[in-house]
Amino acid sequence: MSEVQDKPQVRPIPAPAVTIESKPFWDAASEGRFLIKRCNGCGEAHWYPRALCPYCFSDDTVWEDSPGEGVIYSYSVMHRSPTGPYAIGYVTLNEGPAVLTNFVGCDLSTLSIGQKVKVQFQATEGGPPVPVFAPV
Numbered sequence: 001m002s003e004v005q006d007k008p009q010v011r012p013i014p015a016p017a018v019t020i021e022s023k024p025f026w027d028a029a030s031e032g033r034f035l036i037k038r039c040n041g042c043g044e045a046h047w048y049p050r051a052l053c054p055y056c057f058s059d060d061t062v063w064e065d066s067p068g069e070g071v072i073y074s075y076s077v078m079h080r081s082p083t084g085p086y087a088i089g090y091v092t093l094n095e096g097p098a099v100l101t102n103f104v105g106c107d108l109s110t111l112s113i114g115q116k117v118k119v120q121f122q123a124t125e126g127g128p129p130v131p132v133f134a135p136v
Helices: 023-030
Strands: 034-039 061-066 069-078 086-093 098-103 116-122 130-135
Touching: 023 034, 023 061, 069 098
Parallel strands: 098 130
Antiparallel strands: 034 061, 069 086, 069 116, 086 098, 116 130
């Protein structure tokens, strides 16, 4: 691959669907804060934020600020795209949950499993910003 092909483009991301359940997350994202949910019943942190704990089904969950730091669990680079190459994959947050995300701010050929990453927020088309991750 040539160096030009491996450089990610900032590609447009559609606005996420904001629901009553997810509104606190998107409000925090608009402030540059990354939230996860934690269950008071079993103590597990989880992603995607939702009212019921996916581990014990308790409805006693709370929002928690996260530094948005973790490591790449897996990734895939998409080279054939009308907007240019981009990478998606899973990040395992330091708190434990895995987040499906886009990777930005790097030469895509340098991504590696286990690499440390940190959350950033990318504007969307008419909605709140979405979390994306960049190498530390």
